Amino acid sequence: MKTDIHPSRGTGRGTLFALYAVLIAYALITLMPFIWMLVTSFKEARDVFKLPPSFVPTKLFTDEPFGNYTEIWTQRDFVIFFRNSAFVSFMAAIGQVFATSLAGYAFARLDLPGKNWLFALVLVTAFVPVEVTIIPEFLIMRGLGWIDTFLPLIVPSFLVGAFGTFMLREYFGSLPKDYGDAAYVDGATPFQIFWKVYLPLAQPALVSIFVIAFINNWDELLRPLLFLNSDELKTVPLGLMSFVSQYEASWTLLMAGSVISTLPLIVIYMLTQRYVLQGFVGGGVKG
Protein backbone atom coordinates (compact mmCIF):
# COMPACT_ATOMS: atom_id res chain seq x y z
CA MET A 1 0.00 0.00 0.00
CA LYS A 2 1.33 3.41 -1.01
CA THR A 3 0.80 6.29 1.33
CA ASP A 4 1.25 10.00 1.02
CA ILE A 5 2.07 10.44 4.66
CA HIS A 6 5.74 10.41 5.19
CA PRO A 7 7.36 9.72 8.55
CA SER A 8 10.13 12.28 8.41
CA ARG A 9 8.98 14.90 5.96
CA GLY A 10 7.01 18.03 6.38
CA THR A 11 4.89 19.23 3.52
CA GLY A 12 6.80 22.35 2.50
CA ARG A 13 8.37 23.03 -0.88
CA GLY A 14 11.75 23.39 0.80
CA THR A 15 11.74 19.90 2.25
CA LEU A 16 10.64 18.47 -1.08
CA PHE A 17 13.56 20.24 -2.71
CA ALA A 18 15.95 18.86 -0.08
CA LEU A 19 14.54 15.40 -0.58
CA TYR A 20 15.19 15.57 -4.32
CA ALA A 21 18.67 16.99 -3.77
CA VAL A 22 19.63 14.05 -1.56
CA LEU A 23 18.07 11.47 -3.87
CA ILE A 24 19.69 12.90 -6.99
CA ALA A 25 23.07 13.14 -5.26
CA TYR A 26 22.98 9.52 -4.20
CA ALA A 27 21.66 8.43 -7.60
CA LEU A 28 24.72 10.10 -9.14
CA ILE A 29 27.04 8.18 -6.80
CA THR A 30 25.19 4.96 -7.56
CA LEU A 31 25.27 5.44 -11.30
CA MET A 32 28.74 7.00 -11.57
CA PRO A 33 30.61 3.69 -12.06
CA PHE A 34 28.19 2.80 -14.87
CA ILE A 35 28.54 6.23 -16.47
CA TRP A 36 32.32 6.15 -16.19
CA MET A 37 32.39 2.62 -17.59
CA LEU A 38 30.29 3.69 -20.56
CA VAL A 39 32.27 6.88 -21.24
CA THR A 40 35.64 5.11 -21.02
CA SER A 41 34.46 2.37 -23.37
CA PHE A 42 33.89 5.06 -26.01
CA LYS A 43 37.24 6.77 -25.57
CA GLU A 44 40.36 6.50 -27.63
CA ALA A 45 43.11 4.66 -25.76
CA ARG A 46 45.37 7.73 -25.70
CA ASP A 47 42.67 9.85 -24.03
CA VAL A 48 42.35 7.58 -21.01
CA PHE A 49 45.36 8.93 -19.18
CA LYS A 50 44.59 12.58 -19.73
CA LEU A 51 44.40 14.93 -16.77
CA PRO A 52 41.99 16.13 -15.60
CA PRO A 53 39.75 13.16 -16.54
CA SER A 54 37.19 14.05 -19.16
CA PHE A 55 33.70 12.77 -19.83
CA VAL A 56 34.03 13.24 -23.58
CA PRO A 57 33.63 9.92 -25.44
CA THR A 58 36.23 10.85 -28.05
CA LYS A 59 35.97 7.61 -30.01
CA LEU A 60 32.38 8.44 -30.92
CA PHE A 61 33.66 11.23 -33.16
CA THR A 62 36.03 9.06 -35.17
CA ASP A 63 35.18 6.87 -38.16
CA GLU A 64 34.87 3.78 -35.95
CA PRO A 65 32.79 4.84 -32.94
CA PHE A 66 32.36 1.26 -31.70
CA GLY A 67 36.01 0.38 -32.24
CA ASN A 68 36.68 -0.74 -28.67
CA TYR A 69 33.66 -3.00 -28.75
CA THR A 70 34.49 -4.65 -32.07
CA GLU A 71 38.08 -5.11 -30.97
CA ILE A 72 37.29 -6.84 -27.69
CA TRP A 73 34.35 -8.77 -29.15
CA THR A 74 36.13 -10.30 -32.14
CA GLN A 75 39.89 -9.92 -31.79
CA ARG A 76 40.01 -10.71 -28.07
CA ASP A 77 37.43 -13.49 -28.29
CA PHE A 78 34.98 -11.90 -25.88
CA VAL A 79 32.23 -13.43 -28.00
CA ILE A 80 33.35 -16.87 -26.75
CA PHE A 81 33.15 -15.83 -23.08
CA PHE A 82 29.76 -14.31 -23.72
CA ARG A 83 28.44 -17.47 -25.36
CA ASN A 84 29.81 -19.62 -22.52
CA SER A 85 28.21 -17.45 -19.85
CA ALA A 86 24.91 -17.37 -21.72
CA PHE A 87 24.91 -21.16 -22.05
CA VAL A 88 25.94 -21.93 -18.48
CA SER A 89 23.56 -19.37 -16.93
CA PHE A 90 20.66 -20.50 -19.09
CA MET A 91 21.18 -24.18 -18.28
CA ALA A 92 21.68 -23.52 -14.58
CA ALA A 93 18.52 -21.39 -14.49
CA ILE A 94 16.53 -24.16 -16.22
CA GLY A 95 18.00 -26.58 -13.69
CA GLN A 96 16.86 -24.47 -10.77
CA VAL A 97 13.32 -24.19 -12.14
CA PHE A 98 13.28 -27.97 -12.67
CA ALA A 99 14.65 -28.98 -9.26
CA THR A 100 12.89 -26.41 -7.12
CA SER A 101 9.46 -26.71 -8.74
CA LEU A 102 9.46 -30.45 -8.08
CA ALA A 103 10.79 -30.10 -4.55
CA GLY A 104 8.68 -27.06 -3.66
CA TYR A 105 5.54 -28.81 -4.83
CA ALA A 106 6.32 -32.04 -3.00
CA PHE A 107 7.09 -30.17 0.22
CA ALA A 108 3.88 -28.16 -0.05
CA ARG A 109 1.40 -30.69 -1.36
CA LEU A 110 2.54 -34.33 -1.26
CA ASP A 111 2.67 -36.54 1.81
CA LEU A 112 5.89 -38.29 2.63
CA PRO A 113 7.06 -39.29 6.10
CA GLY A 114 9.99 -37.13 7.21
CA LYS A 115 9.58 -34.53 4.51
CA ASN A 116 9.55 -31.67 7.01
CA TRP A 117 12.90 -32.82 8.34
CA LEU A 118 14.23 -32.93 4.83
CA PHE A 119 12.96 -29.40 4.18
CA ALA A 120 14.57 -28.13 7.39
CA LEU A 121 17.84 -29.75 6.35
CA VAL A 122 17.72 -28.03 2.93
CA LEU A 123 17.27 -24.65 4.63
CA VAL A 124 19.79 -25.12 7.43
CA THR A 125 22.57 -26.38 5.17
CA ALA A 126 22.04 -23.39 2.88
CA PHE A 127 23.35 -21.22 5.70
CA VAL A 128 26.66 -23.06 5.84
CA PRO A 129 29.18 -20.74 4.13
CA VAL A 130 30.32 -21.79 0.67
CA GLU A 131 33.92 -21.73 1.95
CA VAL A 132 33.16 -24.82 4.05
CA THR A 133 31.75 -26.89 1.20
CA ILE A 134 33.80 -25.66 -1.73
CA ILE A 135 36.94 -27.73 -1.01
CA PRO A 136 35.13 -31.11 -0.97
CA GLU A 137 33.01 -29.89 -3.90
CA PHE A 138 36.22 -29.29 -5.83
CA LEU A 139 37.53 -32.75 -4.84
CA ILE A 140 34.24 -34.37 -5.90
CA MET A 141 34.30 -32.64 -9.29
CA ARG A 142 37.93 -33.65 -9.74
CA GLY A 143 37.06 -37.24 -8.81
CA LEU A 144 34.26 -37.26 -11.37
CA GLY A 145 36.67 -35.97 -14.02
CA TRP A 146 34.49 -32.89 -14.53
CA ILE A 147 37.24 -30.29 -14.18
CA ASP A 148 37.47 -28.09 -17.26
CA THR A 149 33.92 -28.88 -18.36
CA PHE A 150 30.68 -26.96 -17.82
CA LEU A 151 29.19 -29.81 -15.77
CA PRO A 152 30.24 -28.52 -12.32
CA LEU A 153 28.54 -25.21 -13.11
CA ILE A 154 25.29 -26.78 -14.33
CA VAL A 155 24.61 -30.16 -12.69
CA PRO A 156 24.29 -28.96 -9.06
CA SER A 157 21.59 -26.50 -10.19
CA PHE A 158 19.51 -29.43 -11.45
CA LEU A 159 19.57 -31.02 -8.00
CA VAL A 160 19.02 -28.59 -5.17
CA GLY A 161 18.24 -24.93 -4.54
CA ALA A 162 17.23 -23.73 -1.09
CA PHE A 163 15.98 -20.30 -2.13
CA GLY A 164 13.74 -21.56 -4.94
CA THR A 165 12.48 -24.53 -2.93
CA PHE A 166 11.53 -22.26 -0.06
CA MET A 167 9.82 -19.77 -2.33
CA LEU A 168 7.85 -22.38 -4.30
CA ARG A 169 6.82 -24.28 -1.19
CA GLU A 170 5.20 -21.06 0.02
CA TYR A 171 3.72 -20.38 -3.39
CA PHE A 172 2.21 -23.81 -3.97
CA GLY A 173 1.03 -23.86 -0.36
CA SER A 174 -0.90 -20.62 -0.93
CA LEU A 175 -2.85 -21.98 -3.92
CA PRO A 176 -6.33 -23.40 -3.20
CA LYS A 177 -6.45 -27.14 -2.48
CA ASP A 178 -9.81 -27.51 -4.24
CA TYR A 179 -8.29 -27.42 -7.73
CA GLY A 180 -6.25 -30.52 -7.01
CA ASP A 181 -9.14 -32.27 -5.29
CA ALA A 182 -11.38 -31.65 -8.29
CA ALA A 183 -8.78 -33.03 -10.67
CA TYR A 184 -8.31 -36.03 -8.36
CA VAL A 185 -12.02 -36.80 -8.50
CA ASP A 186 -11.76 -36.67 -12.29
CA GLY A 187 -9.11 -39.39 -12.06
CA ALA A 188 -5.92 -37.36 -12.49
CA THR A 189 -2.67 -38.87 -11.18
CA PRO A 190 -0.57 -36.89 -8.66
CA PHE A 191 1.83 -36.00 -11.47
CA GLN A 192 -0.96 -34.77 -13.73
CA ILE A 193 -2.33 -32.61 -10.92
CA PHE A 194 1.10 -31.03 -10.55
CA TRP A 195 1.78 -30.65 -14.25
CA LYS A 196 -1.63 -29.60 -15.53
CA VAL A 197 -3.17 -27.80 -12.56
CA TYR A 198 -0.59 -26.25 -10.25
CA LEU A 199 2.56 -25.70 -12.33
CA PRO A 200 0.86 -23.30 -14.79
CA LEU A 201 -0.48 -21.31 -11.84
CA ALA A 202 3.04 -20.89 -10.43
CA GLN A 203 4.34 -19.17 -13.55
CA PRO A 204 5.20 -15.80 -11.91
CA ALA A 205 7.25 -17.54 -9.21
CA LEU A 206 8.97 -19.72 -11.82
CA VAL A 207 9.92 -16.63 -13.83
CA SER A 208 11.50 -14.96 -10.82
CA ILE A 209 13.42 -18.13 -9.92
CA PHE A 210 14.66 -18.42 -13.49
CA VAL A 211 15.75 -14.78 -13.69
CA ILE A 212 17.41 -14.72 -10.27
CA ALA A 213 19.27 -17.97 -11.00
CA PHE A 214 20.35 -16.61 -14.39
CA ILE A 215 21.68 -13.40 -12.81
CA ASN A 216 23.48 -15.29 -10.02
CA ASN A 217 25.14 -17.69 -12.42
CA TRP A 218 26.11 -14.95 -14.85
CA ASP A 219 27.76 -13.21 -11.92
CA GLU A 220 29.48 -16.25 -10.41
CA LEU A 221 33.26 -16.02 -10.22
CA LEU A 222 34.50 -18.55 -7.66
CA ARG A 223 33.29 -21.76 -9.31
CA PRO A 224 34.32 -20.91 -12.88
CA LEU A 225 37.69 -19.89 -11.43
CA LEU A 226 38.12 -23.29 -9.79
CA PHE A 227 36.53 -25.55 -12.38
CA LEU A 228 37.53 -24.06 -15.74
CA ASN A 229 41.05 -23.87 -17.12
CA SER A 230 40.81 -23.62 -20.90
CA ASP A 231 40.49 -20.19 -22.49
CA GLU A 232 37.69 -21.40 -24.75
CA LEU A 233 35.54 -22.39 -21.75
CA LYS A 234 35.94 -19.19 -19.74
CA THR A 235 32.85 -17.29 -18.66
CA VAL A 236 32.51 -13.50 -18.82
CA PRO A 237 33.76 -12.64 -15.28
CA LEU A 238 36.70 -14.99 -15.73
CA GLY A 239 37.45 -13.57 -19.18
CA LEU A 240 37.36 -10.03 -17.82
CA MET A 241 39.81 -10.96 -15.06
CA SER A 242 42.19 -12.55 -17.54
CA PHE A 243 42.09 -9.32 -19.57
CA VAL A 244 43.09 -7.40 -16.47
CA SER A 245 46.29 -9.38 -16.15
CA GLN A 246 47.02 -9.35 -19.88
CA TYR A 247 46.32 -5.74 -20.76
CA GLU A 248 46.34 -3.97 -17.41
CA ALA A 249 46.38 -0.53 -18.99
CA SER A 250 43.83 -1.10 -21.76
CA TRP A 251 41.01 0.47 -19.81
CA THR A 252 39.06 1.30 -22.95
CA LEU A 253 38.87 -2.40 -23.87
CA LEU A 254 38.24 -3.52 -20.30
CA MET A 255 35.40 -1.06 -19.86
CA ALA A 256 33.90 -2.09 -23.22
CA GLY A 257 33.99 -5.68 -21.96
CA SER A 258 32.43 -4.61 -18.68
CA VAL A 259 29.61 -2.84 -20.50
CA ILE A 260 28.98 -5.93 -22.60
CA SER A 261 28.87 -8.14 -19.53
CA THR A 262 26.57 -5.79 -17.62
CA LEU A 263 24.13 -5.06 -20.41
CA PRO A 264 22.30 -8.42 -20.54
CA LEU A 265 21.62 -8.25 -16.80
CA ILE A 266 20.26 -4.71 -17.03
CA VAL A 267 18.01 -5.67 -19.96
CA ILE A 268 16.72 -8.80 -18.21
CA TYR A 269 16.18 -6.86 -15.00
CA MET A 270 14.22 -4.14 -16.77
CA LEU A 271 12.03 -6.64 -18.59
CA THR A 272 11.25 -8.68 -15.50
CA GLN A 273 11.66 -6.08 -12.74
CA ARG A 274 8.32 -6.91 -11.13
CA TYR A 275 9.09 -10.63 -10.84
CA VAL A 276 12.65 -10.09 -9.68
CA LEU A 277 11.79 -7.62 -6.93
CA GLN A 278 8.95 -9.84 -5.76
CA GLY A 279 11.30 -12.80 -5.71
CA PHE A 280 14.04 -11.00 -3.80
CA VAL A 281 11.63 -9.57 -1.25
CA GLY A 282 9.65 -12.80 -0.89
CA GLY A 283 12.65 -15.09 -0.63
CA GLY A 284 14.83 -12.57 1.11
CA VAL A 285 18.04 -14.32 0.12
CA LYS A 286 20.17 -14.51 -2.94
CA GLY A 287 21.56 -17.86 -4.05
Add this chain to the structure above:
Amino acid sequence: MRSNRKVRITALIFLAPTIIGLLVFRLIPIGWSFALSFYDWKIFDTPQFVGLGNYAHIFTSPTAHKVFLNSAYFSAIYVPGSIALALVLAVLLNNGLRSSAFFRGAFFLPYITSTVAVTLAWRWIFSTKFGLLNNALDWVGVDNPPAWLADPMWALPAVALVSIWKDVGFYMILLLAGLQTIDPTLYEAARVDGAKPVQRFFKITVPMLSRSLFFVLILALVRSTQTFEITYALTNGGPNRASTTLAFYVYQNAFVEFEMGYAAALSYIMCFILGLLTLTNFYFRKRWVHED
Protein backbone atom coordinates in the same frame (compact mmCIF):
# COMPACT_ATOMS: atom_id res chain seq x y z
CA MET B 1 -4.93 -46.72 0.13
CA ARG B 2 -3.59 -47.27 -3.37
CA SER B 3 -3.68 -43.58 -4.19
CA ASN B 4 -1.83 -42.84 -0.98
CA ARG B 5 1.03 -45.03 -2.16
CA LYS B 6 0.93 -43.32 -5.51
CA VAL B 7 1.32 -39.96 -3.78
CA ARG B 8 4.28 -41.20 -1.77
CA ILE B 9 6.04 -42.59 -4.82
CA THR B 10 5.43 -39.33 -6.67
CA ALA B 11 6.77 -37.37 -3.69
CA LEU B 12 9.87 -39.55 -3.59
CA ILE B 13 10.50 -39.05 -7.30
CA PHE B 14 9.93 -35.30 -6.99
CA LEU B 15 12.32 -35.07 -4.07
CA ALA B 16 14.96 -37.38 -5.52
CA PRO B 17 17.06 -34.55 -7.06
CA THR B 18 16.91 -32.61 -3.79
CA ILE B 19 17.94 -35.66 -1.74
CA ILE B 20 20.85 -36.44 -4.04
CA GLY B 21 21.93 -32.81 -4.19
CA LEU B 22 21.64 -32.38 -0.44
CA LEU B 23 23.77 -35.44 0.11
CA VAL B 24 26.44 -34.87 -2.53
CA PHE B 25 26.81 -31.09 -2.45
CA ARG B 26 25.90 -30.26 1.14
CA LEU B 27 26.03 -33.03 3.75
CA ILE B 28 29.02 -34.99 2.46
CA PRO B 29 31.10 -31.82 1.85
CA ILE B 30 30.22 -30.47 5.31
CA GLY B 31 31.41 -33.68 6.97
CA TRP B 32 34.38 -34.14 4.64
CA SER B 33 35.57 -30.61 5.24
CA PHE B 34 35.41 -31.15 8.99
CA ALA B 35 37.47 -34.34 8.67
CA LEU B 36 39.95 -32.56 6.37
CA SER B 37 40.52 -29.90 9.00
CA PHE B 38 42.43 -32.45 11.08
CA TYR B 39 44.86 -33.29 8.28
CA ASP B 40 47.90 -31.65 6.83
CA TRP B 41 47.29 -32.06 3.13
CA LYS B 42 48.89 -30.31 0.22
CA ILE B 43 46.72 -31.53 -2.61
CA PHE B 44 49.41 -33.57 -4.39
CA ASP B 45 50.82 -35.29 -1.24
CA THR B 46 49.40 -37.95 1.05
CA PRO B 47 47.24 -36.52 3.84
CA GLN B 48 48.85 -36.57 7.28
CA PHE B 49 46.72 -36.66 10.42
CA VAL B 50 47.71 -33.75 12.67
CA GLY B 51 44.84 -33.68 15.16
CA LEU B 52 44.17 -30.09 16.21
CA GLY B 53 47.43 -28.98 14.59
CA ASN B 54 45.78 -26.78 11.97
CA TYR B 55 43.64 -25.05 14.57
CA ALA B 56 46.63 -24.53 16.85
CA HIS B 57 48.55 -23.09 13.93
CA ILE B 58 45.73 -20.69 13.06
CA PHE B 59 45.56 -19.35 16.61
CA THR B 60 49.29 -18.69 16.76
CA SER B 61 49.84 -17.42 13.21
CA PRO B 62 50.35 -13.63 12.92
CA THR B 63 48.97 -13.73 9.37
CA ALA B 64 45.78 -15.40 10.54
CA HIS B 65 45.47 -12.79 13.32
CA LYS B 66 45.77 -10.03 10.78
CA VAL B 67 43.10 -11.68 8.63
CA PHE B 68 40.72 -12.03 11.59
CA LEU B 69 41.20 -8.36 12.46
CA ASN B 70 40.62 -7.39 8.83
CA SER B 71 37.39 -9.39 8.80
CA ALA B 72 36.15 -7.73 11.98
CA TYR B 73 37.08 -4.31 10.58
CA PHE B 74 35.31 -5.07 7.31
CA SER B 75 32.12 -6.15 9.09
CA ALA B 76 32.32 -3.12 11.37
CA ILE B 77 32.23 -0.85 8.31
CA TYR B 78 29.91 -2.88 6.12
CA VAL B 79 27.11 -3.90 8.50
CA PRO B 80 26.26 -0.54 10.14
CA GLY B 81 27.15 1.38 6.97
CA SER B 82 24.92 -0.56 4.61
CA ILE B 83 21.99 -0.79 7.05
CA ALA B 84 22.04 2.92 7.96
CA LEU B 85 22.26 3.98 4.34
CA ALA B 86 19.55 1.50 3.29
CA LEU B 87 17.28 2.79 6.05
CA VAL B 88 17.76 6.43 5.04
CA LEU B 89 17.12 5.66 1.38
CA ALA B 90 14.07 3.53 2.15
CA VAL B 91 12.53 6.25 4.34
CA LEU B 92 13.22 8.91 1.68
CA LEU B 93 11.63 6.77 -1.02
CA ASN B 94 8.58 5.78 1.01
CA ASN B 95 6.70 8.93 0.08
CA GLY B 96 4.36 8.04 -2.74
CA LEU B 97 6.09 10.38 -5.19
CA ARG B 98 5.94 9.14 -8.74
CA SER B 99 9.68 9.61 -9.24
CA SER B 100 10.39 7.11 -6.43
CA ALA B 101 10.13 4.21 -8.85
CA PHE B 102 13.02 5.65 -10.87
CA PHE B 103 15.24 6.12 -7.82
CA ARG B 104 14.35 2.70 -6.46
CA GLY B 105 15.36 1.12 -9.77
CA ALA B 106 18.58 3.13 -9.88
CA PHE B 107 19.60 2.26 -6.32
CA PHE B 108 18.86 -1.42 -6.88
CA LEU B 109 20.82 -1.58 -10.14
CA PRO B 110 24.29 -2.29 -8.65
CA TYR B 111 22.91 -5.35 -6.87
CA ILE B 112 21.91 -7.18 -10.03
CA THR B 113 24.76 -6.18 -12.34
CA SER B 114 27.92 -8.18 -12.98
CA THR B 115 30.12 -7.86 -9.89
CA VAL B 116 33.44 -8.24 -11.67
CA ALA B 117 32.51 -5.67 -14.32
CA VAL B 118 31.41 -2.96 -11.90
CA THR B 119 34.32 -3.70 -9.58
CA LEU B 120 36.71 -3.14 -12.46
CA ALA B 121 35.03 0.22 -13.06
CA TRP B 122 35.61 1.03 -9.39
CA ARG B 123 39.22 -0.06 -9.68
CA TRP B 124 39.65 2.49 -12.43
CA ILE B 125 37.84 5.15 -10.36
CA PHE B 126 40.14 4.46 -7.37
CA SER B 127 43.28 4.69 -9.51
CA THR B 128 45.71 6.97 -7.66
CA LYS B 129 46.78 9.44 -10.33
CA PHE B 130 44.26 9.10 -13.16
CA GLY B 131 41.24 7.94 -11.17
CA LEU B 132 38.01 9.89 -11.04
CA LEU B 133 37.89 9.90 -7.23
CA ASN B 134 41.26 11.50 -6.54
CA ASN B 135 40.77 14.02 -9.31
CA ALA B 136 37.41 14.93 -7.81
CA LEU B 137 39.05 15.25 -4.38
CA ASP B 138 41.77 17.38 -5.90
CA TRP B 139 39.14 19.57 -7.51
CA VAL B 140 37.43 20.25 -4.17
CA GLY B 141 40.81 21.08 -2.64
CA VAL B 142 41.96 17.93 -0.85
CA ASP B 143 45.77 17.78 -0.82
CA ASN B 144 47.55 14.45 -1.11
CA PRO B 145 44.55 12.14 -1.39
CA PRO B 146 45.31 8.51 -0.45
CA ALA B 147 46.46 5.92 -2.96
CA TRP B 148 43.33 3.88 -2.02
CA LEU B 149 43.90 0.37 -3.37
CA ALA B 150 47.67 0.65 -3.06
CA ASP B 151 47.50 2.07 0.47
CA PRO B 152 47.40 -0.54 3.29
CA MET B 153 45.25 1.80 5.36
CA TRP B 154 42.63 2.43 2.69
CA ALA B 155 42.45 -0.81 0.67
CA LEU B 156 40.08 -2.58 3.07
CA PRO B 157 37.71 0.38 3.53
CA ALA B 158 37.67 0.69 -0.28
CA VAL B 159 36.56 -2.93 -0.62
CA ALA B 160 33.93 -2.34 2.08
CA LEU B 161 32.73 0.82 0.32
CA VAL B 162 32.26 -0.95 -2.99
CA SER B 163 30.45 -3.79 -1.18
CA ILE B 164 28.09 -1.33 0.49
CA TRP B 165 27.49 0.42 -2.82
CA LYS B 166 26.65 -2.92 -4.40
CA ASP B 167 24.31 -4.32 -1.74
CA VAL B 168 22.59 -1.30 -0.21
CA GLY B 169 19.83 -1.27 -2.83
CA PHE B 170 18.86 -4.80 -1.87
CA TYR B 171 18.52 -3.97 1.82
CA MET B 172 16.64 -0.82 0.87
CA ILE B 173 14.08 -2.87 -1.07
CA LEU B 174 13.56 -5.18 1.91
CA LEU B 175 13.12 -2.23 4.28
CA LEU B 176 10.77 -0.48 1.85
CA ALA B 177 8.57 -3.57 1.87
CA GLY B 178 8.55 -3.35 5.67
CA LEU B 179 7.79 0.39 5.68
CA GLN B 180 4.78 -0.08 3.49
CA THR B 181 3.14 -2.30 6.09
CA ILE B 182 3.22 0.47 8.74
CA ASP B 183 -0.22 1.90 9.41
CA PRO B 184 -0.22 5.58 8.26
CA THR B 185 -2.71 6.57 10.96
CA LEU B 186 0.09 6.10 13.52
CA TYR B 187 1.92 9.04 11.96
CA GLU B 188 -1.24 11.12 11.80
CA ALA B 189 -1.84 10.52 15.50
CA ALA B 190 1.76 11.40 16.35
CA ARG B 191 1.56 14.55 14.25
CA VAL B 192 -1.60 15.62 16.02
CA ASP B 193 0.17 15.04 19.32
CA GLY B 194 2.93 17.33 18.12
CA ALA B 195 5.74 14.78 17.61
CA LYS B 196 8.73 16.11 15.65
CA PRO B 197 9.89 14.23 12.51
CA VAL B 198 12.94 12.87 14.37
CA GLN B 199 10.72 11.64 17.21
CA ARG B 200 8.33 10.04 14.74
CA PHE B 201 11.26 8.29 13.11
CA PHE B 202 12.64 6.82 16.33
CA LYS B 203 9.34 6.22 18.13
CA ILE B 204 7.30 4.86 15.22
CA THR B 205 9.37 3.97 12.17
CA VAL B 206 12.22 2.13 13.89
CA PRO B 207 10.08 0.03 16.27
CA MET B 208 7.50 -0.80 13.60
CA LEU B 209 10.30 -1.70 11.20
CA SER B 210 12.33 -3.68 13.73
CA ARG B 211 11.43 -7.09 12.30
CA SER B 212 12.62 -6.11 8.83
CA LEU B 213 15.67 -4.45 10.36
CA PHE B 214 16.54 -7.63 12.23
CA PHE B 215 16.23 -9.67 9.06
CA VAL B 216 18.43 -7.21 7.16
CA LEU B 217 20.95 -7.23 10.02
CA ILE B 218 21.32 -11.02 9.81
CA LEU B 219 21.64 -10.93 6.01
CA ALA B 220 24.22 -8.14 6.14
CA LEU B 221 26.20 -9.94 8.82
CA VAL B 222 26.30 -13.16 6.79
CA ARG B 223 27.25 -11.32 3.61
CA SER B 224 29.95 -9.32 5.37
CA THR B 225 31.82 -12.53 6.15
CA GLN B 226 31.65 -13.84 2.62
CA THR B 227 33.04 -11.13 0.38
CA PHE B 228 35.02 -12.72 -2.41
CA GLU B 229 34.40 -11.38 -5.92
CA ILE B 230 34.90 -7.72 -5.02
CA THR B 231 38.14 -8.44 -3.14
CA TYR B 232 39.39 -10.62 -5.97
CA ALA B 233 38.72 -8.03 -8.66
CA LEU B 234 39.62 -4.91 -6.66
CA THR B 235 42.74 -5.65 -4.60
CA ASN B 236 43.33 -9.40 -4.69
CA GLY B 237 43.66 -9.14 -0.91
CA GLY B 238 46.57 -6.70 -1.01
CA PRO B 239 48.61 -4.67 -0.53
CA ASN B 240 50.50 -6.96 1.83
CA ARG B 241 47.25 -8.75 2.84
CA ALA B 242 45.77 -5.47 4.08
CA SER B 243 42.39 -6.27 2.48
CA THR B 244 42.42 -10.05 2.94
CA THR B 245 39.36 -11.14 4.90
CA LEU B 246 38.61 -14.65 6.15
CA ALA B 247 36.64 -15.89 3.16
CA PHE B 248 39.33 -14.70 0.78
CA TYR B 249 42.05 -16.24 2.97
CA VAL B 250 40.27 -19.61 2.83
CA TYR B 251 40.25 -19.36 -0.97
CA GLN B 252 43.94 -18.43 -1.09
CA ASN B 253 44.96 -21.28 1.20
CA ALA B 254 42.83 -23.86 -0.59
CA PHE B 255 43.28 -22.93 -4.23
CA VAL B 256 46.44 -20.85 -4.46
CA GLU B 257 48.60 -22.62 -1.84
CA PHE B 258 46.62 -25.90 -2.05
CA GLU B 259 46.80 -26.31 1.75
CA MET B 260 43.47 -28.13 1.86
CA GLY B 261 43.52 -29.14 5.53
CA TYR B 262 44.53 -25.70 6.79
CA ALA B 263 41.91 -24.05 4.59
CA ALA B 264 39.23 -26.44 5.85
CA ALA B 265 40.11 -25.60 9.46
CA LEU B 266 39.89 -21.88 8.64
CA SER B 267 36.50 -22.39 6.98
CA TYR B 268 35.22 -24.15 10.09
CA ILE B 269 36.38 -21.33 12.34
CA MET B 270 34.64 -18.93 9.98
CA CYS B 271 31.44 -20.98 10.14
CA PHE B 272 31.70 -21.11 13.94
CA ILE B 273 32.15 -17.34 14.29
CA LEU B 274 29.26 -16.69 11.92
CA GLY B 275 27.03 -19.10 13.85
CA LEU B 276 27.99 -17.46 17.14
CA LEU B 277 27.26 -13.96 15.82
CA THR B 278 23.90 -15.06 14.46
CA LEU B 279 22.91 -16.76 17.71
CA THR B 280 23.99 -13.70 19.70
CA ASN B 281 21.74 -11.57 17.57
CA PHE B 282 18.82 -13.91 18.05
CA TYR B 283 19.48 -13.82 21.79
CA PHE B 284 19.25 -10.02 21.86
CA ARG B 285 16.37 -9.98 19.41
CA LYS B 286 13.63 -9.66 22.06
CA ARG B 287 15.35 -6.59 23.53
CA TRP B 288 14.63 -4.42 20.53
CA VAL B 289 12.48 -6.24 18.01
CA HIS B 290 8.87 -5.26 18.30
CA GLU B 291 6.52 -8.24 17.90
CA ASP B 292 2.91 -7.70 16.93
